[in-house]
Amino acid sequence: QVQLVESGGGLVQAGGSLRLSCAVSGIIISINTMGWYRQAPGKQRELVASIGRVGIRIYTDSVKGRFTISRDNAKNTVYLQMNTLKPEDTAVYYCNTREALNEYWGQGTQVTVSS
Numbered sequence: 001q002v003q004l005v006e007s008g009g010g011l012v013q014a015g016g017s018l019r020l021s022c023a024v025s026g027i028i029i030s031i032n033t034m035g036w037y038r039q040a041p042g043k044q045r046e047l048v049a050s051i052g053r054v055g056i057r058i059y060t061d062s063v064k065g066r067f068t069i070s071r072d073n074a075k076n077t078v079y080l081q082m083n084t085l086k087p088e089d090t091a092v093y094y095c096n097t098r099e100a101l102n103e104y105w106g107q108g109t110q111v112t113v114s115s
Contacts, residue, residue, distance in 0.1 A: 009109030022095030
């Protein structure tokens with residue numbers, strides 16, 4: 001059974017930092033693309049960052065230079081380091097992966113950035 005469990009969200013002032021974690025079980029993160037998505041109220045879920053099998057990282061334009069995705073293969077955990085947070089980063093953040101025809105999501109963690 002594949003499980004993705006996010007943690008690390010919270011309330012932070014603009015300019016602050018948070019690190020999200022996604023602990024994964026049932027799937028090996030080093031051989032799968034892992035992604036972080038977010039969904040703000042009234043908006044569609046969007047890809048924030050992803051890291052592929054060979055370590056290629058992709059970021060949406062609005063977070064480039066501020067967010068960093070990484071993984072610890074030994075812990076089977078994916079991270080999203082978020083710096084210089086802005087109020088527009090406020091959203092529920094979800095961890096995601098795909099294996100074959102299956103797609104898996106975590107339960108999400110709320111990030112709120114106050115101005």
